[in-house]
Amino acid sequence: MSRTYTLETGTAVVKITGEETGGAYSIIEYTAKPGHARYLHIHRNMEEAFLVISGEGTFQVEDAIVTAGPGEYVLVKRGVPHNVFNRSDADAVWLEIYTPPGFEQYLDDLAQAAAANGGTIPPEIRNGIIARHDIERV
16 A cells, blocks of 8 residues: 655655565655755664666765666665765656665654644654654764
């Protein structure tokens, strides 16, 4: 059962949940708007892989900057600082694969916080959600 989340810099569609895989992994399809950028961060307990479907993604993994197009992937191991960007003028679409799963709950928590706060999540609430979901800003 897919769920769609509209975020400031794109759209996330949960394609496969951890519950559906018996706790093995989850898959999210992310459509990144032009200019999309996350912040440098690590996951201490989760590995993440990105498989570009269309467009072009730019990924920072530690000090390396990698640009990936359709069919190319980037693997981020636990504890490795990383970031992801869409530096192009068009949408980019990639799959995000998480193991162990759980990132889908992060999206649920963001959506609930936004709904409870008129669409804007106060920084202290956002920071609490981030900390609960194995995301550590670097």
